[in-house]
Amino acid sequence: SVLTNYVLFADKHMFADKHMFADNLFADKHMFADKHMFADKHMFADNMLLVRFLKSREWNVNDTEKMLKESIEYRRRIRPSYLDCKWCHDRPGCHSMRQVGFDEAGRPVIYSNFAQANLRHNTSEDTICHCTYLIENAKRTMPPGVSTWVFVIDCTGMTIQACNPKLGYGVTQVMANHYPERLGLVICVNHNPVFQGIWKAMKVFIHPNTSSKVKLVKSKSKVKQTFLEVFPSELTDWILEEMRQNKIKPLPSTQREFWNKPSDSGRHDPRGCSSYIEKYIERSEKENAAFEILHKAHPNIMDSIKGKVVSVKKSSELEKKSSPFHHVDSCNSDSDEEFEQIEMLDIPDEFKVPDDAVKFT
Incomplete structure:
Protein backbone atom coordinates (compact mmCIF):
# COMPACT_ATOMS: atom_id res chain seq x y z
CA SER A 1 0.00 0.00 0.00
CA VAL A 2 1.01 3.64 -0.17
CA LEU A 3 1.66 3.77 3.57
CA THR A 4 3.65 0.51 3.62
CA ASN A 5 5.91 1.56 0.74
CA TYR A 6 6.47 4.93 2.35
CA VAL A 7 7.57 3.57 5.72
CA LEU A 8 9.64 0.68 4.31
CA PHE A 9 11.51 2.96 1.93
CA ALA A 10 12.25 5.47 4.64
CA ASP A 11 13.35 2.81 7.13
CA LYS A 12 15.54 1.04 4.55
CA HIS A 13 17.54 4.18 3.93
CA MET A 14 17.43 5.23 7.58
CA PHE A 15 16.05 8.67 6.88
CA ALA A 16 15.36 10.66 10.03
CA ASP A 17 13.05 12.95 8.08
CA LYS A 18 10.83 10.34 6.47
CA HIS A 19 8.44 12.94 5.13
CA MET A 20 11.10 14.15 2.64
CA PHE A 21 10.10 11.38 0.25
CA ALA A 22 6.36 11.89 0.45
CA ASP A 23 6.10 13.40 -3.04
CA ASN A 24 7.22 10.20 -4.77
CA LEU A 25 5.83 7.59 -2.45
CA PHE A 26 2.37 9.14 -2.18
CA ALA A 27 1.85 9.40 -5.93
CA ASP A 28 -1.23 7.18 -5.68
CA LYS A 29 -2.68 8.83 -2.59
CA HIS A 30 -5.82 9.83 -4.50
CA MET A 31 -6.52 6.14 -5.16
CA PHE A 32 -6.75 5.61 -1.41
CA ALA A 33 -9.21 8.48 -1.11
CA ASP A 34 -11.31 7.31 -4.06
CA LYS A 35 -11.35 3.75 -2.76
CA HIS A 36 -12.92 4.90 0.48
CA MET A 37 -15.25 7.48 -1.14
CA PHE A 38 -13.61 10.29 0.80
CA ALA A 39 -15.85 13.36 0.71
CA ASP A 40 -12.91 15.76 1.22
CA LYS A 41 -10.56 14.16 -1.30
CA HIS A 42 -8.74 17.45 -1.85
CA MET A 43 -7.15 17.04 1.58
CA PHE A 44 -5.01 14.23 0.17
CA ALA A 45 -3.34 16.66 -2.20
CA ASP A 46 -1.23 17.52 0.84
CA ASN A 47 1.29 14.74 1.46
CA MET A 48 1.93 16.10 4.92
CA LEU A 49 -1.55 15.04 6.01
CA LEU A 50 -0.48 11.40 5.71
CA VAL A 51 2.79 12.20 7.45
CA ARG A 52 0.88 13.62 10.42
CA PHE A 53 -1.27 10.49 10.65
CA LEU A 54 1.81 8.26 10.45
CA LYS A 55 3.64 10.26 13.12
CA SER A 56 0.64 10.13 15.43
CA ARG A 57 0.71 6.32 15.24
CA GLU A 58 4.49 6.14 15.56
CA TRP A 59 4.87 5.06 11.93
CA ASN A 60 2.84 1.88 12.41
CA VAL A 61 1.26 1.22 9.01
CA ASN A 62 -1.65 -0.91 10.19
CA ASP A 63 -2.61 1.50 12.96
CA THR A 64 -2.31 4.45 10.61
CA GLU A 65 -4.47 2.87 7.91
CA LYS A 66 -7.13 2.07 10.52
CA MET A 67 -6.98 5.65 11.76
CA LEU A 68 -7.28 7.03 8.24
CA LYS A 69 -10.33 4.90 7.47
CA GLU A 70 -12.01 6.03 10.69
CA SER A 71 -11.22 9.66 9.93
CA ILE A 72 -12.54 9.30 6.39
CA GLU A 73 -15.78 7.87 7.74
CA TYR A 74 -15.92 10.70 10.29
CA ARG A 75 -15.57 13.35 7.60
CA ARG A 76 -18.15 11.66 5.38
CA ARG A 77 -20.62 11.40 8.25
CA ILE A 78 -20.03 14.73 10.03
CA ARG A 79 -18.88 16.82 7.05
CA PRO A 80 -16.77 19.09 9.29
CA SER A 81 -15.84 21.37 6.40
CA TYR A 82 -19.48 22.48 6.30
CA LEU A 83 -20.22 22.56 10.02
CA ASP A 84 -21.75 25.62 11.62
CA SER A 316 -32.11 33.22 34.14
CA GLU A 317 -29.40 30.61 33.99
CA LEU A 318 -26.72 33.28 34.18
CA GLU A 319 -28.51 35.11 36.98
CA LYS A 320 -28.78 32.09 39.24
CA LYS A 321 -26.43 32.05 42.16
CA SER A 322 -23.91 29.28 41.77
CA SER A 323 -22.41 27.24 44.56
CA PRO A 324 -18.78 28.05 45.44
CA PHE A 325 -17.70 24.91 43.59
CA HIS A 326 -19.47 25.86 40.38
CA HIS A 327 -17.92 29.27 39.90
CA VAL A 328 -14.16 29.72 39.80
CA ASP A 329 -12.44 33.06 40.21
CA SER A 330 -9.20 33.58 38.33
CA CYS A 331 -5.84 33.55 40.01
CA ASN A 332 -4.16 36.87 40.74
CA SER A 333 -0.95 35.43 42.15
CA ASP A 334 2.53 36.51 41.11
CA SER A 335 3.97 33.26 42.40
CA ASP A 336 6.00 31.05 40.08
CA GLU A 337 5.38 28.00 42.25
CA GLU A 338 4.67 24.85 40.25
CA PHE A 339 1.40 22.96 40.53
CA GLU A 340 2.67 19.50 41.44
Whole structure:
Protein backbone atom coordinates (compact mmCIF):
# COMPACT_ATOMS: atom_id res chain seq x y z
CA SER A 1 0.00 0.00 0.00
CA VAL A 2 1.01 3.64 -0.17
CA LEU A 3 1.66 3.77 3.57
CA THR A 4 3.65 0.51 3.62
CA ASN A 5 5.91 1.56 0.74
CA TYR A 6 6.47 4.93 2.35
CA VAL A 7 7.57 3.57 5.72
CA LEU A 8 9.64 0.68 4.31
CA PHE A 9 11.51 2.96 1.93
CA ALA A 10 12.25 5.47 4.64
CA ASP A 11 13.35 2.81 7.13
CA LYS A 12 15.54 1.04 4.55
CA HIS A 13 17.54 4.18 3.93
CA MET A 14 17.43 5.23 7.58
CA PHE A 15 16.05 8.67 6.88
CA ALA A 16 15.36 10.66 10.03
CA ASP A 17 13.05 12.95 8.08
CA LYS A 18 10.83 10.34 6.47
CA HIS A 19 8.44 12.94 5.13
CA MET A 20 11.10 14.15 2.64
CA PHE A 21 10.10 11.38 0.25
CA ALA A 22 6.36 11.89 0.45
CA ASP A 23 6.10 13.40 -3.04
CA ASN A 24 7.22 10.20 -4.77
CA LEU A 25 5.83 7.59 -2.45
CA PHE A 26 2.37 9.14 -2.18
CA ALA A 27 1.85 9.40 -5.93
CA ASP A 28 -1.23 7.18 -5.68
CA LYS A 29 -2.68 8.83 -2.59
CA HIS A 30 -5.82 9.83 -4.50
CA MET A 31 -6.52 6.14 -5.16
CA PHE A 32 -6.75 5.61 -1.41
CA ALA A 33 -9.21 8.48 -1.11
CA ASP A 34 -11.31 7.31 -4.06
CA LYS A 35 -11.35 3.75 -2.76
CA HIS A 36 -12.92 4.90 0.48
CA MET A 37 -15.25 7.48 -1.14
CA PHE A 38 -13.61 10.29 0.80
CA ALA A 39 -15.85 13.36 0.71
CA ASP A 40 -12.91 15.76 1.22
CA LYS A 41 -10.56 14.16 -1.30
CA HIS A 42 -8.74 17.45 -1.85
CA MET A 43 -7.15 17.04 1.58
CA PHE A 44 -5.01 14.23 0.17
CA ALA A 45 -3.34 16.66 -2.20
CA ASP A 46 -1.23 17.52 0.84
CA ASN A 47 1.29 14.74 1.46
CA MET A 48 1.93 16.10 4.92
CA LEU A 49 -1.55 15.04 6.01
CA LEU A 50 -0.48 11.40 5.71
CA VAL A 51 2.79 12.20 7.45
CA ARG A 52 0.88 13.62 10.42
CA PHE A 53 -1.27 10.49 10.65
CA LEU A 54 1.81 8.26 10.45
CA LYS A 55 3.64 10.26 13.12
CA SER A 56 0.64 10.13 15.43
CA ARG A 57 0.71 6.32 15.24
CA GLU A 58 4.49 6.14 15.56
CA TRP A 59 4.87 5.06 11.93
CA ASN A 60 2.84 1.88 12.41
CA VAL A 61 1.26 1.22 9.01
CA ASN A 62 -1.65 -0.91 10.19
CA ASP A 63 -2.61 1.50 12.96
CA THR A 64 -2.31 4.45 10.61
CA GLU A 65 -4.47 2.87 7.91
CA LYS A 66 -7.13 2.07 10.52
CA MET A 67 -6.98 5.65 11.76
CA LEU A 68 -7.28 7.03 8.24
CA LYS A 69 -10.33 4.90 7.47
CA GLU A 70 -12.01 6.03 10.69
CA SER A 71 -11.22 9.66 9.93
CA ILE A 72 -12.54 9.30 6.39
CA GLU A 73 -15.78 7.87 7.74
CA TYR A 74 -15.92 10.70 10.29
CA ARG A 75 -15.57 13.35 7.60
CA ARG A 76 -18.15 11.66 5.38
CA ARG A 77 -20.62 11.40 8.25
CA ILE A 78 -20.03 14.73 10.03
CA ARG A 79 -18.88 16.82 7.05
CA PRO A 80 -16.77 19.09 9.29
CA SER A 81 -15.84 21.37 6.40
CA TYR A 82 -19.48 22.48 6.30
CA LEU A 83 -20.22 22.56 10.02
CA ASP A 84 -21.75 25.62 11.62
CA CYS A 85 -22.39 26.24 15.31
CA LYS A 86 -26.17 26.32 15.64
CA TRP A 87 -25.82 26.96 19.37
CA CYS A 88 -24.17 30.35 18.73
CA HIS A 89 -26.76 31.30 16.12
CA ASP A 90 -29.64 30.35 18.42
CA ARG A 91 -28.07 31.93 21.49
CA PRO A 92 -25.60 34.72 20.63
CA GLY A 93 -22.36 34.38 22.56
CA CYS A 94 -23.01 30.77 23.52
CA HIS A 95 -19.30 30.16 22.92
CA SER A 96 -16.64 32.85 23.17
CA MET A 97 -13.82 30.90 21.51
CA ARG A 98 -12.71 32.62 18.30
CA GLN A 99 -9.73 33.17 16.05
CA VAL A 100 -8.14 36.54 16.80
CA GLY A 101 -4.86 36.61 14.88
CA PHE A 102 -1.61 34.79 14.16
CA ASP A 103 1.59 34.05 16.05
CA GLU A 104 5.11 34.87 14.85
CA ALA A 105 5.23 31.64 12.83
CA GLY A 106 1.95 32.38 11.04
CA ARG A 107 -0.08 29.89 13.09
CA PRO A 108 -3.73 30.82 13.75
CA VAL A 109 -4.32 31.95 17.33
CA ILE A 110 -7.66 31.10 18.95
CA TYR A 111 -8.72 32.90 22.14
CA SER A 112 -11.38 31.88 24.65
CA ASN A 113 -12.70 33.54 27.80
CA PHE A 114 -15.31 31.93 30.06
CA ALA A 115 -16.69 35.25 31.34
CA GLN A 116 -17.77 36.20 27.81
CA ALA A 117 -19.67 32.98 27.11
CA ASN A 118 -23.46 33.27 27.31
CA LEU A 119 -23.80 29.67 28.44
CA ARG A 120 -22.66 28.12 31.70
CA HIS A 121 -23.45 24.46 31.11
CA ASN A 122 -21.75 23.15 28.00
CA THR A 123 -22.11 19.67 26.54
CA SER A 124 -19.61 17.63 24.55
CA GLU A 125 -21.83 18.00 21.48
CA ASP A 126 -21.93 21.80 21.39
CA THR A 127 -18.29 22.21 22.46
CA ILE A 128 -16.94 19.78 19.85
CA CYS A 129 -19.10 21.34 17.13
CA HIS A 130 -17.87 24.86 17.89
CA CYS A 131 -14.21 23.81 18.13
CA THR A 132 -14.48 21.90 14.85
CA TYR A 133 -16.03 24.92 13.13
CA LEU A 134 -13.14 27.07 14.35
CA ILE A 135 -10.28 24.80 13.36
CA GLU A 136 -11.76 23.98 9.96
CA ASN A 137 -11.94 27.71 9.27
CA ALA A 138 -8.54 28.35 10.84
CA LYS A 139 -7.03 25.91 8.34
CA ARG A 140 -8.19 28.20 5.55
CA THR A 141 -6.06 31.04 6.93
CA MET A 142 -2.84 29.01 7.20
CA PRO A 143 -0.03 30.06 4.85
CA PRO A 144 2.03 27.33 3.10
CA GLY A 145 4.24 25.44 5.54
CA VAL A 146 2.00 26.10 8.56
CA SER A 147 0.06 23.10 9.87
CA THR A 148 -0.66 23.80 13.55
CA TRP A 149 -2.63 26.30 15.63
CA VAL A 150 -2.32 27.98 19.02
CA PHE A 151 -4.97 28.32 21.74
CA VAL A 152 -5.06 30.93 24.51
CA ILE A 153 -7.47 29.86 27.26
CA ASP A 154 -8.36 32.73 29.60
CA CYS A 155 -9.94 31.08 32.65
CA THR A 156 -11.57 34.25 34.00
CA GLY A 157 -15.19 33.36 34.81
CA MET A 158 -14.64 29.62 34.54
CA THR A 159 -17.36 27.27 35.81
CA ILE A 160 -17.14 23.53 36.39
CA GLN A 161 -20.06 23.07 33.98
CA ALA A 162 -18.16 24.85 31.20
CA CYS A 163 -14.73 23.37 31.91
CA ASN A 164 -14.44 19.84 33.26
CA PRO A 165 -12.58 16.59 32.49
CA LYS A 166 -15.47 15.10 30.50
CA LEU A 167 -15.67 18.07 28.13
CA GLY A 168 -11.92 18.30 27.77
CA TYR A 169 -11.59 14.60 27.07
CA GLY A 170 -14.29 14.71 24.39
CA VAL A 171 -12.61 17.56 22.54
CA THR A 172 -9.10 16.10 22.77
CA GLN A 173 -10.32 12.74 21.43
CA VAL A 174 -11.71 14.36 18.29
CA MET A 175 -8.52 16.38 17.83
CA ALA A 176 -6.25 13.37 18.36
CA ASN A 177 -8.22 11.00 16.12
CA HIS A 178 -9.07 13.31 13.23
CA TYR A 179 -6.62 16.23 13.44
CA PRO A 180 -3.37 14.53 14.52
CA GLU A 181 -0.22 16.61 14.99
CA ARG A 182 -2.22 19.81 14.51
CA LEU A 183 -1.97 21.27 18.01
CA GLY A 184 0.98 23.62 18.31
CA LEU A 185 0.51 25.18 21.74
CA VAL A 186 -2.08 25.87 24.44
CA ILE A 187 -1.46 28.75 26.85
CA CYS A 188 -3.72 28.82 29.92
CA VAL A 189 -3.87 32.05 31.93
CA ASN A 190 -5.88 33.44 34.87
CA HIS A 191 -6.44 29.98 36.31
CA ASN A 192 -6.54 28.91 39.95
CA PRO A 193 -6.10 25.62 41.86
CA VAL A 194 -9.55 24.36 40.79
CA PHE A 195 -8.60 24.55 37.12
CA GLN A 196 -5.25 23.02 37.91
CA GLY A 197 -7.04 20.15 39.64
CA ILE A 198 -9.27 19.65 36.59
CA TRP A 199 -6.20 19.61 34.35
CA LYS A 200 -4.48 17.09 36.59
CA ALA A 201 -7.54 14.81 36.46
CA MET A 202 -7.68 15.02 32.67
CA LYS A 203 -3.98 14.96 31.85
CA VAL A 204 -3.57 11.22 32.46
CA PHE A 205 -5.95 10.51 29.56
CA ILE A 206 -4.01 12.63 27.07
CA HIS A 207 -0.98 11.48 25.11
CA PRO A 208 2.22 12.91 26.64
CA ASN A 209 3.15 14.52 23.30
CA THR A 210 -0.10 16.48 23.46
CA SER A 211 -0.06 17.35 27.16
CA SER A 212 3.50 18.66 26.79
CA LYS A 213 2.12 21.40 24.51
CA VAL A 214 -0.13 22.77 27.28
CA LYS A 215 1.49 25.64 29.16
CA LEU A 216 -0.05 26.90 32.40
CA VAL A 217 1.21 30.41 33.07
CA LYS A 218 0.35 31.20 36.66
CA SER A 219 2.44 34.28 37.36
CA LYS A 220 1.03 37.59 36.16
CA SER A 221 4.56 38.83 35.63
CA LYS A 222 5.25 36.02 33.17
CA VAL A 223 2.12 36.28 31.05
CA LYS A 224 3.38 39.15 28.88
CA GLN A 225 6.81 37.56 28.65
CA THR A 226 5.26 34.29 27.46
CA PHE A 227 3.08 36.04 24.89
CA LEU A 228 6.00 38.04 23.48
CA GLU A 229 7.98 34.84 22.98
CA VAL A 230 5.26 33.51 20.68
CA PHE A 231 3.13 36.41 19.40
CA PRO A 232 3.91 39.65 17.56
CA SER A 233 3.58 42.77 19.72
CA GLU A 234 0.27 43.69 18.06
CA LEU A 235 -1.39 40.44 19.15
CA THR A 236 0.29 40.48 22.56
CA ASP A 237 -1.12 43.94 23.26
CA TRP A 238 -4.57 42.88 22.01
CA ILE A 239 -4.75 39.77 24.22
CA LEU A 240 -3.52 41.62 27.31
CA GLU A 241 -6.16 44.34 26.81
CA GLU A 242 -8.85 41.74 26.09
CA MET A 243 -7.95 39.91 29.30
CA ARG A 244 -8.02 43.16 31.28
CA GLN A 245 -11.46 44.16 30.02
CA ASN A 246 -12.87 40.68 30.58
CA LYS A 247 -12.03 40.96 34.28
CA ILE A 248 -14.26 44.01 34.73
CA LYS A 249 -17.42 43.32 36.76
CA PRO A 250 -20.06 43.59 35.54
CA LEU A 251 -18.72 42.70 32.12
CA PRO A 252 -19.11 45.67 29.74
CA SER A 253 -21.70 45.15 27.00
CA THR A 254 -18.99 45.69 24.39
CA GLN A 255 -17.16 42.65 25.76
CA ARG A 256 -20.29 40.57 26.31
CA GLU A 257 -21.25 41.21 22.69
CA PHE A 258 -17.73 40.60 21.45
CA TRP A 259 -18.89 40.00 17.87
CA ASN A 260 -19.95 43.61 17.25
CA LYS A 261 -17.69 46.26 15.78
CA PRO A 262 -17.00 49.05 18.33
CA SER A 263 -18.95 52.24 17.69
CA ASP A 264 -15.76 54.24 18.33
CA SER A 265 -12.96 53.34 15.91
CA GLY A 266 -10.38 54.18 18.57
CA ARG A 267 -11.66 51.62 21.09
CA HIS A 268 -10.42 48.10 21.69
CA ASP A 269 -12.02 45.68 19.22
CA PRO A 270 -12.92 42.35 20.90
CA ARG A 271 -13.29 40.63 17.52
CA GLY A 272 -9.52 40.31 17.15
CA CYS A 273 -6.31 42.20 16.47
CA SER A 274 -6.22 44.80 13.70
CA SER A 275 -4.36 42.75 11.10
CA TYR A 276 -6.78 39.81 11.42
CA ILE A 277 -9.82 42.11 11.25
CA GLU A 278 -8.48 43.92 8.20
CA LYS A 279 -7.56 40.77 6.28
CA TYR A 280 -10.54 38.58 7.15
CA ILE A 281 -13.44 40.35 8.85
CA GLU A 282 -13.42 43.63 6.91
CA ARG A 283 -12.82 41.73 3.70
CA SER A 284 -15.75 39.52 4.62
CA GLU A 285 -17.89 42.64 5.07
CA LYS A 286 -16.96 43.88 1.60
CA GLU A 287 -17.16 40.62 -0.32
CA ASN A 288 -19.95 39.05 1.75
CA ALA A 289 -21.00 35.52 0.77
CA ALA A 290 -18.28 34.96 -1.84
CA PHE A 291 -15.54 35.29 0.77
CA GLU A 292 -17.21 33.06 3.35
CA ILE A 293 -16.12 30.02 1.36
CA LEU A 294 -12.51 30.77 2.23
CA HIS A 295 -12.82 31.68 5.90
CA LYS A 296 -15.59 32.28 8.40
CA ALA A 297 -14.92 34.07 11.65
CA HIS A 298 -16.89 33.31 14.85
CA PRO A 299 -20.54 32.51 13.90
CA ASN A 300 -21.85 35.63 15.63
CA ILE A 301 -19.30 37.84 13.92
CA MET A 302 -20.64 36.49 10.63
CA ASP A 303 -24.20 37.11 11.83
CA SER A 304 -23.30 40.65 12.85
CA ILE A 305 -21.87 41.33 9.39
CA LYS A 306 -25.19 40.22 7.91
CA GLY A 307 -27.20 42.20 10.46
CA LYS A 308 -28.73 39.08 12.00
CA VAL A 309 -27.57 39.47 15.60
CA VAL A 310 -27.69 42.54 17.82
CA SER A 311 -27.66 41.94 21.57
CA VAL A 312 -27.59 39.33 24.29
CA LYS A 313 -30.50 38.74 26.63
CA LYS A 314 -29.27 37.76 30.04
CA SER A 315 -30.84 34.40 30.79
CA SER A 316 -32.11 33.22 34.14
CA GLU A 317 -29.40 30.61 33.99
CA LEU A 318 -26.72 33.28 34.18
CA GLU A 319 -28.51 35.11 36.98
CA LYS A 320 -28.78 32.09 39.24
CA LYS A 321 -26.43 32.05 42.16
CA SER A 322 -23.91 29.28 41.77
CA SER A 323 -22.41 27.24 44.56
CA PRO A 324 -18.78 28.05 45.44
CA PHE A 325 -17.70 24.91 43.59
CA HIS A 326 -19.47 25.86 40.38
CA HIS A 327 -17.92 29.27 39.90
CA VAL A 328 -14.16 29.72 39.80
CA ASP A 329 -12.44 33.06 40.21
CA SER A 330 -9.20 33.58 38.33
CA CYS A 331 -5.84 33.55 40.01
CA ASN A 332 -4.16 36.87 40.74
CA SER A 333 -0.95 35.43 42.15
CA ASP A 334 2.53 36.51 41.11
CA SER A 335 3.97 33.26 42.40
CA ASP A 336 6.00 31.05 40.08
CA GLU A 337 5.38 28.00 42.25
CA GLU A 338 4.67 24.85 40.25
CA PHE A 339 1.40 22.96 40.53
CA GLU A 340 2.67 19.50 41.44
CA GLN A 341 1.13 19.65 44.90
CA ILE A 342 -2.42 20.24 43.65
CA GLU A 343 -4.67 17.48 44.92
CA MET A 344 -7.30 15.73 42.82
CA LEU A 345 -10.72 17.39 43.01
CA ASP A 346 -13.83 15.57 44.11
CA ILE A 347 -15.51 15.98 40.72
CA PRO A 348 -19.21 15.06 40.33
CA ASP A 349 -19.81 11.94 38.23
CA GLU A 350 -21.53 13.90 35.44
CA PHE A 351 -18.30 15.80 34.78
CA LYS A 352 -15.87 12.87 34.95
CA VAL A 353 -14.01 11.26 32.07
CA PRO A 354 -15.84 8.10 30.82
CA ASP A 355 -14.95 4.91 32.68
CA ASP A 356 -13.72 3.20 29.51
CA ALA A 357 -11.18 5.93 28.72
CA VAL A 358 -7.59 4.71 28.43
CA LYS A 359 -4.95 6.27 30.65
CA PHE A 360 -1.51 7.11 29.28
CA THR A 361 0.18 7.57 32.65
